[in-house]
Amino acid sequence: MNTISKNIKHLRQKKAWSQREVARQLNISIPAFAKIENGITDVNVKRLEQIANLFEVSVLVLMAENGENPQSKHSIHVKMLNVKLAKKEEELIELQKKVIELYEEIEAKNKTNATSDSNIK
The missing domain is CATH 1.20.5 (Single alpha-helices involved in coiled-coils or other helix-helix interfaces)
Structure with a gap:
C-alpha cells in the first residue's frame, strides 16, 4: 500500500464513510475505488484532485508521508x-x-x- 492510498483510506475512515459511499461520490465502481485505496491502481492527477476535493484537503495532503506537514x-x-x-x-x-x-x-x-x-x- 503506497502513501497516497494509505492517506485516502485514513481520510475515508476519519469521515466514517464506507468504500461504497466514496465510490458513489466519485462516480466509480466499488471495486475501482477499493483498488485505489489498496494501492493496486495508480491514480491519475484528475482523479487525485477529485478525491482531494471530496475529502476537502489539498492534493499535497494526499501525497504527504506519515503525517508530515506538506x-x-x-x-x-x-x-x-x-x-x-x-x-x-x-x-x-x-x-x-x-x-x-x-x-x-x-x-x-x-x-x-x-x-x-x-x-x-
Missing part, C-alpha cells in the same frame, strides 16, 4: 528554489554587464578604425 515541506522547497533563482538572476546580470562591455569595446574599435580610414584618405 505545506511546510512545500514552503521549504519554494524557498530553496527562490534562493537558486536569485543566484541565477545575479549570474544573468553579470553576463549582461559583460555583453555591454564587449559591445562598447567593439563600438570603440569601430570608431578608431573609421578614424584611421578617414586619415588615410
Whole structure:
C-alpha cells in the first residue's frame, strides 16, 4: 500500500464513510475505488484532485508521508528554489554587464578604425 492510498483510506475512515459511499461520490465502481485505496491502481492527477476535493484537503495532503506537514515541506522547497533563482538572476546580470562591455569595446574599435580610414584618405 503506497502513501497516497494509505492517506485516502485514513481520510475515508476519519469521515466514517464506507468504500461504497466514496465510490458513489466519485462516480466509480466499488471495486475501482477499493483498488485505489489498496494501492493496486495508480491514480491519475484528475482523479487525485477529485478525491482531494471530496475529502476537502489539498492534493499535497494526499501525497504527504506519515503525517508530515506538506505545506511546510512545500514552503521549504519554494524557498530553496527562490534562493537558486536569485543566484541565477545575479549570474544573468553579470553576463549582461559583460555583453555591454564587449559591445562598447567593439563600438570603440569601430570608431578608431573609421578614424584611421578617414586619415588615410
